[in-house]
Amino acid sequence: MTDQTASLASFTGEEAQKKLRKRHRAERRFRAYGVAAILFALAFLVFLFTSIFSQGWSAFLQTSIKLPVEFSQDVINPSGNPDAEDEIFRANYVKLARAALYKQLGIDAEDRKVRRDANKLLSRGVDVQLRDMVLRDPSIIGKTEDVWLLASDDADALLKGSIDRKTPSDRRAVNDQQVAWIDQLVDKGDMEKRFNTGLFVNGASSNPETAGLGVALIGSFFMMLTVVLLAVPLGVCAALYLEEYAPKGKISDTIEVNINNLAAVPSIVFGLLGLAVFINFFGLPRSASLVGGLVLTLMTLPTIIITTRAAIRAVPPSIREAALGVGASKMQLIGHHVLPLSLPGILTGTIIGLVQALGETAPLLMIGMVAFVVEYPTTPLDPATGLPVQIYMWASSAERGFVERTAGATMVLLAFLIVMNSLAVYLRNKFERKW
Amino acid sequence: MNRFAIAASTLAVAALCTGGPALARDQVQIAGSSTVLPYAQIVAEDFGKTYSKFKAPVVESGGSSAGLKQFCKGVGEGTIDIANSSRPIKDSEIKACAEAGVKNIMPVRFGYDGIVFATDAKSDAWALEPKDVYLALAAEIPVDGKMVENPNKTWKDVNDKLPDWKIVAYIPGEKHGTREVFEEKVLVIGCEAAGGHKIYVDGGMDTKAAGKACYKVRKDGGAVDIDGDYTETLARIQSNPTGVGVFGLSFYENNTDKLNVATMDGIAPSVETISSGKYPVSRPLFFYVKKDHIGVIPGLKEYVEFFTSEKMIGPDGPLADYGLVPLPEEELEALQEEVEEGKVLSM
Known part of the structure; x- marks a missing residue:
């Protein structure tokens, strides 16, 4: 009994109240740190956006x-x-x-x-x-x-x-x-x-007033197309096999570690690989957006495999067991249930991978896509540049007019990134299912 | 549906890949020096405008050495046709080229570029001499007949007429062709004028080693290597208005409201003083053409002729407007003749 009253007192007494207030203060401080971190990040974002917009709108x-x-x-x-x-x-x-x-x-x-x-x-x-x-x-x-x-x-x-x-x-x-x-x-x-309008239509030019993003937009489009056509089927197939069929063991562990490593390899390395393999060995043309797309495919593949595996893993075992229970084959299980249910996750991963690829310059440097290209590419084999490449090239030009164009092109790139990221969020919210 | 999508995309990619190497290249490909890049861009653009049946060439930058390395990879459609360079090709590069089968190289020296020292536009114009630059930036300078670690802290320590600014100079990094000109035309000359060269030679070095010793710049923050381009140097000067930067003449001429140019040996850099040879710090600009590609790559011969025409590199052409120092008339004529007959480098 005496023990109980003593412990009760320790919750209501002066000493206890003090302790409680101290804990509440610590709690508030902890939250304030979080808010401060977000404000800090936002301040940087606002600074970045205002500096780009104030310079770029006149372009x-x-x-x-x-x-x-x-x-x-x-x-x-x-x-x-x-x-x-x-x-x-x-x-x-x-x-x-x-x-x-x-x-x-x-x-x-x-x-x-x-x-x-x-x-x-x-x-x-x-x-x-x-x-x-x-x-x-x-x-x-x-x-x-x-x-x-x-x-x-x-x-x-x-x-x-x-x-x-x-x-x-x-x-x-x-x-x-x-x-x-x-x-x-x-x-x-x-x-x-x-x-x-020339900003969106014209090709590269040495005069700022006639320079535009036309070639870069087409080049980026071809590269994204190649990435979607190659990286998505390859990535999804790889992820399906690893999740559904591959026996768990040393080999699959090694593969997993390697895929995670690949996702963290600096992008310039993929450019070196692209130069050695696609251009020197397979004899594909330099500066072509197909080669750019292939290099970016290698770069986004790990991202897509990792997100797809996570999405497949999130499909509840009850659904698998029910399908197998009524006699579905493994392929039917995957085709009818696992894939449709993990599709929103796969889409989100794909779009995030594409966004990453769209903003990449370093790997393109090695394969000759950081170039001055005047003529529109008509096929993915023609020389082309990409949006971030054009920004990089303009940033190093001497004429005054290119300063605003650098910022203007950055705004165009940002607009694409924002649209694609919003699409990813929208798709996730629309198709996501709670279990 | 999924199976169909996979099959379709595999087919599409296979079709793209097999179609690739069969297509002949119909555009000239150029790579090399970032100093030559703006000139090559202007010519490439005008070339596309002038010839309806040829496409405008594709110009990559990346530096003289990188361009020449690519150039010497071999002969064939998969290799570039022209290498731009802000320095003459080296013997070792000619050898590497020959080993890879690039035996006929046409050199084209199309003009000159001046290298200028500039300060922030708000400061007074400086009058520099190579000796001042050497005494301010070298790692070791002669004091009382001995080489000692550079003791100079401000420009005033170097020369009484210069302002009392802490020595901070933004010089081109070692991968730039400009750096070599800076070393040979400023540091070595300054070193000889200050007597450092003689001390090195007297100390037992041969002339070449002494020249090399003169190149060494101080590493205590007084001389800052800029590995990017001139826009970066300009940005550094704007954030540190008491810094001194090294620029190309054409870059300075595009930014006269932001920079104040220094005279060298009392001569202000300009197209006139450089082409007459009065302004000492200048260098020739080159491009190298694979002769074996002429007749194979459509438009290559026409591009070279167009580049070396009076309309482009003459004193009233667009390249001179941009800041190229044009060749004197007789040199231009000689060059056009050489191009005409397709003169190649002797191996």
């Missing part, structure tokens, strides 16, 4: 100049033969654009220095812009039309504020005369920032 706008361009027959097609494709292809379209610009600015086309300054307002890509118009519709030859032509990256940078007007003229990329012309064009409404 989605591009300065253009509206000019009445005369598509003169003498310059484009002097022979008058509309079938002279080579002539039309090689015509001096820059001259047309420049003539229109001199007229618009009202400057003397004789003075070489003035002409040179004025030429620098137009992008080096205007010839392709005008040529594409002519090739699309040859009836335009001989007419004069208002065309929005790309402005040079320096003019663009001035309008976007990344060139400081207060810098002395001799250190500034655009001189005072050019600034005056730009202001004159802007005031008249002939120069403005328009939505930059």
Whole structure:
């Protein structure tokens, strides 16, 4: 009895209350640590996003100049033969654009220095812009039309504020005369920032204003396709065999350890392997997105095997036993019950593996995909780049316009990653079954 | 359904793989120096614009040595056609090439690049001499006729006209071609001017070993190797405005509002002073072509001719606009002739 009262007192007494308060304080501190850790991580995320967005949003706008361009027959097609494709292809379209610009600015086309300054307002890509118009519709030859032509990256940078007007003229990329012309064009409404479709369509370019993600997007698409077609069937088959058929023992343990190891191997190693095996041994072409896809397949395979095995293991034994009990064969058990039930887990794992592969640059370096590719790849065997590769290449360029494009391309990549990750969460929530 | 999916994808992949090697390559492939990369990009892009029947070449970067190594892998469609290089090809590389069957190499020296020292734009312009750079950055410098560990802490210690800044210089890492130029055209010259070279030779070294000893830069944080590209050097200067960086002329010309360039021996670097040879720290830029691929890879011959045309590398061409120091007229003509007749390196 006395023992009991004593122990009760130890729960209600002054001493006990003190202890209790101390424990509660410790509890609150413990939770606060958790909250602090999350806030810390969030702060980094917010910092990353604001720095990328504040730099990158302007990449989605591009300065253009509206000019009445005369598509003169003498310059484009002097022979008058509309079938002279080579002539039309090689015509001096820059001259047309420049003539229109001199007229618009009202400057003397004789003075070489003035002409040179004025030429620098137009992008080096205007010839392709005008040529594409002519090739699309040859009836335009001989007419004069208002065309929005790309402005040079320096003019663009001035309008976007990344060139400081207060810098002395001799250190500034655009001189005072050019600034005056730009202001004159802007005031008249002939120069403005328009939505930059080129960013998503164009291939690589040495001029920031005509550089785009087109080739990188196609290359990334081909690589993801290869990964889905190869890594998913291989990964799922491997996981099924290991979970359902493989006898548990030393061999299966060794395989498991090796798969886990493979998942942690630095990605550059897969690039070295890809160079040695796919390019040097099998003779596949360099810089091809098929080779990139194969390398990324090797890289994502362990992730898919590990997540698929976990998903298969989560199927309750009662379902297996019931199926076997009514006489299903092992293959029927897998085809009718195990696979459909573990599908959400497999999908989630696959998407996470794909996201990982989409953001990978290092293995692509070795197989020649970190390259300057202008032409669209039409098959997975053509040279191509990928989204992260394009970001890496732009980040090391000297021109000012590539800084915002680096951030802009990062935003595009982030958008893909967010969409894919949300899809993974959605699929998991929709198909997940609780037992 | 699952079985069908597996079978279909296996088939699809098999079809892709077998179709591969049968296809002929119709694009020129180039790899090599990151200094030459922007020039090669401009030419590749314009080449695609000008010729409707050829595709624009694919240009990889990765450094001169890596490019030449790939170049010397052998002959055939699976190997690259052109290696860009910011230094001449070495004898050992020519030998390696010959062993792998690459026997006919056409060298093309297409222009020059200047190497400049620059500080943050807010500082005053510096006037440097190779001797100053050597005394500031070398591991050992001569004091009273003996080589001692570099005692200089600030630029003012080196030269009274320079500001009282702690010595921190961002120099190209050892894998860059620029580093060799920096060593040969700045450190060794400075070493000779300061008398260090003579002390080494008097101490029993031969000239070559003495030159090598002059290259050694201090390891106490005064000279920082930058293994990335010039954008990294620029970022370092922006975070440490009292640092000095080594850049290519073209990079500086694209960032004149952020950097202030130093004169060398009283000469400011520019396209004019470099092509006349007055500015001392410059180097030729090259690319090497596999002659055996000409006629096999469509567009290769045209690309080389297009690159060496007046329109591209002449003084009014887009490469000069970007910062290339063009060849003098007679050198350009000689080069075009060599390309025409397909002159190869002698083995």
